[in-house]
Amino acid sequence: MADIPALKALINESVMVLQADDYSEAQRQAALGTVFGVDTQLILDQTYFVIERDGQIVACGGWSYRRTLYGADALAGREDNTLDPKVDPARIRAFFVKPGWTRRGLGSQILTACEAAAEAAGFRRFDLGATLTGIPLYQAYGYEPIETTQAQMAGGLSLPIVRMGKALS
Numbered sequence: 001m002a003d004i005p006a007l008k009a010l011i012n013e014s015v016m017v018l019q020a021d022d023y024s025e026a027q028r029q030a031a032l033g034t035v036f037g038v039d040t041q042l043i044l045d046q047t048y049f050v051i052e053r054d055g056q057i058v059a060c061g062g063w064s065y066r067r068t069l070y071g072a073d074a075l076a077g078r079e080d081n082t083l084d085p086k087v088d089p090a091r092i093r094a095f096f097v098k099p100g101w102t103r104r105g106l107g108s109q110i111l112t113a114c115e116a117a118a119e120a121a122g123f124r125r126f127d128l129g130a131t132l133t134g135i136p137l138y139q140a141y142g143y144e145p146i147e148t149t150q151a152q153m154a155g156g157l158s159l160p161i162v163r164m165g166k167a168l169s
Helices: 004-018 025-031 040-044 106-120 135-140
Strands: 048-053 056-064 090-097 125-130 144-152 158-167
Touching: 004 025, 004 056, 004 090, 025 158, 040 056, 048 106, 056 106, 090 106, 106 135, 125 135, 135 158
Parallel strands: 090 125
Antiparallel strands: 048 056, 056 090, 125 158, 144 158
């Protein structure tokens, strides 16, 4: 929980810089704190990972055994009831990398750790809500698009989110 201020700063910087080619500034600003942001339930569940370099968090991401697919604490409509690993896919959640630290395999390291932890918990399938920016990473690891939805935000804005899935072979 002590890392929350650093996580918020990392998420804000990541969204505003790295997602600039895929979303307008208005969309990115509206999404911060609701669609994008810290989900303390992941921290409490101990399913959220960070990578530090020189005492600074440079990447974060996690997985969940709860129904919510994406979003921060303030996102309306959260569903924190637990999933059944026999029938439900685990959720891959909240991946962000600090600008200047991309293309170093940090997202891949966290994704691999998340999948391994979810598999150890009995899950055989994974779902996630990808940003347009994140799609290439997830496709490289075998995730397939399922559907595109629109996250509704303040000011009548929306943000496309691509639900993707993967099953273990």
